[in-house]
Amino acid sequence: MRVWLLDTGTLVIDQSHITWNQGAGTPVRFPTYGVLVEHEDGLLLFDTGYDLEHVNEVLPFELPEQEVSQTIPAQVELCGFAASDVAMVVNSHLHFDHVGGNKHLPAAEVLVDAREIAQGRNCEPFEALGYSDRTWDHGAARLVPISGDVEVAPGVRLFETPGHTIGHYSMLLTGAPDSRPMLFIADVTYTQDSYDRGVQAGFHHDPVAGVRSIQRVKDLAAEHRADIFLTHDLEAWGTYRHAPEHYTI
Amino acid sequence: MRVWLLDTGTLVIDQSHITWNQGAGTPVRFPTYGVLVEHEDGLLLFDTGYDLEHVNEVLPFELPEQEVSQTIPAQVELCGFAASDVAMVVNSHLHFDHVGGNKHLPAAEVLVDAREIAQGRNCEPFEALGYSDRTWDHGAARLVPISGDVEVAPGVRLFETPGHTIGHYSMLLTGAPDSRPMLFIADVTYTQDSYDRGVQAGFHHDPVAGVRSIQRVKDLAAEHRADIFLTHDLEAWGTYRHAPEHYTI
Numbered sequence: 001m002r003v004w005l006l007d008t009g010t011l012v013i014d015q016s017h018i019t020w021n022q023g024a025g026t027p028v029r030f031p032t033y034g035v036l037v038e039h040e041d042g043l044l045l046f047d048t049g050y051d052l053e054h055v056n057e058v059l060p061f062e063l064p065e066q067e068v069s070q071t072i073p074a075q076v077e078l079c080g081f082a083a084s085d086v087a088m089v090v091n092s093h094l095h096f097d098h099v100g101g102n103k104h105l106p107a108a109e110v111l112v113d114a115r116e117i118a119q120g121r122n123c124e125p126f127e128a129l130g131y132s133d134r135t136w137d138h139g140a141a142r143l144v145p146i147s148g149d150v151e152v153a154p155g156v157r158l159f160e161t162p163g164h165t166i167g168h169y170s171m172l173l174t175g176a177p178d179s180r181p182m183l184f185i186a187d188v189t190y191t192q193d194s195y196d197r198g199v200q201a202g203f204h205h206d207p208v209a210g211v212r213s214i215q216r217v218k219d220l221a222a223e224h225r226a227d228i229f230l231t232h233d234l235e236a237w238g239t240y241r242h243a244p245e246h247y248t249i
Numbered sequence: 250m251r252v253w254l255l256d257t258g259t260l261v262i263d264q265s266h267i268t269w270n271q272g273a274g275t276p277v278r279f280p281t282y283g284v285l286v287e288h289e290d291g292l293l294l295f296d297t298g299y300d301l302e303h304v305n306e307v308l309p310f311e312l313p314e315q316e317v318s319q320t321i322p323a324q325v326e327l328c329g330f331a332a333s334d335v336a337m338v339v340n341s342h343l344h345f346d347h348v349g350g351n352k353h354l355p356a357a358e359v360l361v362d363a364r365e366i367a368q369g370r371n372c373e374p375f376e377a378l379g380y381s382d383r384t385w386d387h388g389a390a391r392l393v394p395i396s397g398d399v400e401v402a403p404g405v406r407l408f409e410t411p412g413h414t415i416g417h418y419s420m421l422l423t424g425a426p427d428s429r430p431m432l433f434i435a436d437v438t439y440t441q442d443s444y445d446r447g448v449q450a451g452f453h454h455d456p457v458a459g460v461r462s463i464q465r466v467k468d469l470a471a472e473h474r475a476d477i478f479l480t481h482d483l484e485a486w487g488t489y490r491h492a493p494e495h496y497t498i
Contacts, residue, residue, distance in 0.1 A: 014273040016265050020375065021451050024263040025274030124460055125447060126269065198374060202270045205457065211373055 001155065001175050003182060004243040006034040006075035008049025009066025010234070011097065017202040018190045018232065029063075030191075030232040032097045034072065035184055036079055036243070037173065041153040042087035045108070046171050046184060047231075048072050048101030054133045055096070072101030078244045090158065092186030093165040094120035095203075096133035103135045110136065111152060113160075113167025114145035119205075130165075130203055161188050161217060163210025164201060170217055172226060175249025181226035182249060185217045190232035250404065250424050252431060253492040255283040255324035257298025258315025259483070260346060266451040267439045267481065278312075279440075279481040281346045283321065284433055285328055285492070286422065290402040291336035294357070295420050295433060296480075297321050297350030303382045304345070321350030327493045339407065341435030342414040343369035344452075345382035352384045359385065360401060362409075362416025363394035368454075379414075379452055410437050410466060412459025413450060419466055421475060424498025430475035431498060434466045439481035 010031050015023030018030070035046040049072060055064040068074060073083040089108040091099050094116055102110060112120075123131045137143075147167075151157045155174045162168050164187040173182045187203075188210070189195040195218075200210040221228050230236045241247060259280050264272030267279070284295040298321060304313040317323060322332040338357045340348050343365055351359060361369075372380045386392075396416075400406045404423045411417050413436040422431040436452075437459075438444040449459040470477050479485045490496060 014265070016263070016273045016451075017270060021266060024265045124457055126449075126456055126460070200375075202265075202451070206455065207375055208373055208454065211375070 001173060001249050002038040003173060003247040003249065004036040004079045004245075005240055006036055006049070006072065006079075006243050007070050008032045008034060008072065008075065008101065009052070009064060009070040011050065011055070012063040019194050019197075019199045020202045020204070020207070022199065030234050031237040032232070033237070034075070034101065035171070036076065036081075037156065039153050039156060043081060043085050044088045044090065044153065044156060045072075045076075045086050045105065046090045047092050047098045047186065048089065048105070050097040051100035051133060051135065054100060054135070058132045059096070059129060071104070073104050075243055079246070080244075088152065090152065090169065090171065091116075091136065092170065092184075093168045094136060095130040095165065095187070098186070099136040100133055102141070103138060106140065109142045109144050111144045111146050111158075113169060114147050116165060116167025117143060117145055119166045124205070127165075127205065159216065159220060161185065161213035163206050163208075163213045164188065164204050166205050168213070170220070172220060172224060173249060174224065179249035181224045182229060182247065183217065183221050183224070183226040184229045184231070186231055188213050188217050190230065192230055192233055192236050195228065195230060250422060250498050251287040252422060252496040252498060253285040253328045253494075254489055255285055255298070255321065255328075255492050256319050257281045257283060257321065257324065257350065258301070258313060258319040260299065260304070261312040268443050268448045269451045269453070269456070271448065279483050280486040281481070282486070283324070283350065284420070285325065285330075286405065288402050288405060292330060292334050293337045293339065293402065293405060294321075294325075294335050294354065295339045296341055296347045296435065297338065297354070299346040300349035300382060300384065303349060303384070307381045308345070308378060320353070322353050324492055328495070329493075337401065339401065339418065339420065340365075340385065341419065341433075342417045343385060344379040344414065344436070347435070348385040349382055351390070352387060355389065358391045358393050360393045360395050360407075362418060363396050365414060365416025366392060366394055368415045373454070376414075376454065408465065408469060410434065410462035412455050412457075412462045413437060413453050415454050417462070419469070421469060421473060422498060423473065428498035430473045431478060431496065432466065432470050432473070432475040433478045433480070435480055437462050437466050439479070441479055441482055441485050444477065444479060
């Protein structure tokens with residue numbers, strides 16, 4: 001498999017949003033990205049970043065920085081494909097910074113946890129901003145509700161890791177035996193520091209489930225000898241390869 | 250019934266701890282207090298404030314301000330009783346700022362939600378500071394686990410309002426027909442602002458349950474035409490009668 005990390009721009013939140021109840025008062029800029037996987041079954045994209053127009057309209061206080069080159073169509077083209085080549089989208093969950101590019105992928109089946117779809121359509125009051133971008137739910141979207149751990153293609157496994165949201169998934173990519181598997185934990189924890197200390201984000205649906213999911217991704221990483229990829233850590237992001245550079249596993 | 254609010258001093262937390270994920274970076278000083286009820290069945294105390302020595306040792310960053318006159322024994326004496334006269338303690342929940350005076354009440358039965366007792370003894374990692382004062386669990390404590398809505402004495406009713414913690418109770422006092430019932434919502438919401446807007450505290454065990462409990466206390470207040478008493482709102486606290494002044498209902 002070839003794997004590209006697609007840069008979809010940055011946002012700013014408070015440190016206490018990253019490490020629940022800790023560090024209030026310090027703004028932190030953090031990255032968002034999608035993961036493009038070229039697989040023998042087709043082109044797959046895990047998460048699609050945020051839509052700049054939506055954030056400017058609904059959450060301008062998160063100070064978005066996203067160039068045209070950091071939109072999903074531009075990033076997919078950077079890897080030598082067209083947006084219409086993407087056959088399958090998996091959304092780890094339906095928060096606005098993970099679904100913003102869905103609407104640009106007309107040919108894709110969109111796999112999302114079944115409870116997550118229901119929650120995205122009818123969320124708790126405290127989740128309203130998280131689920132504020134509903135464009136994933138457009139009429140032509142080919143939503144495929146999934147549940148439980150599932151292997152969506154050989155070597156592409158999704159693991160249930162709820163807590164941050166009700167139907168949150170992490171993705172494990174397993175390639176050639178001599179390569180390190182890649183584990184994308186999405187928003188189980190945002191940063192290396194919070195991963196190491198086991199601190200979930202201030203945004204969450206079920207913090208007890210969140211504690212279990214942090215342990216789960218640590219166990220998965222150990223069991224599969226996988227490299228962990230953090231979603232919202234600017235320092236870690238700086239150490240990853242960005243499209244058009246890629247990983248081969 | 251005669252009802253006294255016992256001043257047990259103040260603490261400082263961040264605004265985002267009071268209004269979950271909102272207002273990060275602004276420190277807020279807030280009151281803590283107990284509710285002493287002189288009832289024909291005996292003297293009852295709902296919550297017992299914090300222990301200064303404990304906070305100075307474990308949470309000094311909450312900048313406690315508590316005079317000797319603001320300890321539970323001193324406050325109970327201010328109302329004309331001795332600490333040993335208190336026959337029943339009810340803890341809304343077992344966080345340190347609601348149980349600190351328990352150890353000074355040797356004669357009391359101590360009513361606490363059964364799940365709350367288990368949680369206080371073996372909590373989630375994110376609850377460790379909240380449950381850090383374990384002196385309520387001393388060997389001589391006469392703990393009485395309770396569950397469900399319960400009338401602990403005529404006119405003294407406890408209502409399950411979980412979310413902030415797993416076994417959180419609110420207390421409704423109903424007196425003479427021509428008096429307004431008093432509803433003590435403990436930590437369902439901390440302030441008038443967060444009550445009005447339906448925003449729970451950043452400290453919580455189950456935020457979905459928390460949303461339901463906010464609605465529940467609002468429904469209870471409407472049904473019983475009760476006055477709401479907020480626990481951690483310095484401005485509201487300034488409008489209440491403080492011991493030795495009392496309410497008669």
